[in-house]
Amino acid sequence: MFRHRFGDVVSRQLDLFAEDERDGLLAEVAEMKTRYDRADRDESEEAYGDYMDVVDATKDALAEMRDRFARTLDEQAAEKYEHAFERAARKRWRWLG
Numbered sequence: 411m412f413r414h415r416f417g418d419v420v421s422r423q424l425d426l427f428a429e430d431e432r433d434g435l436l437a438e439v440a441e442m443k444t445r446y447d448r449a450d451r452d453e454s455e456e457a458y459g460d461y462m463d464v465v466d467a468t469k470d471a472l473a474e475m476r477d478r479f480a481r482t483l484d485e486q487a488a489e490k491y492e493h494a495f496e497r498a499a500r501k502r503w504r505w506l507g
């Protein structure tokens with residue numbers, strides 16, 4: 411029930427994030443992943459670290475968006491919303507883990 415309750419707002423939030431970060435964090439994730447995939451053996455560890463840094467920055471930005479909205483909800487609803495948000499974000503961007 412709560413997943414459906416928050417499905418629309420989460421979808422809109424993720425769409426907004428995708429739009430806002432299309433040329434920012436999301437482009438950087440794609441660029442760093444490509445760099446890692448193409449890296450020579452000697453460069454792969456550093457390239458992977460760079461990739462994970464930008465993935466972590468993206469996770470942080472999404473968490474900030476999630477937490478800002480969750481603060482407007484009561485505790486029980488916030489917990490359900492956070493779960494729905496995390497699930498939808500991981501489904502949309504599998505590399506979030």
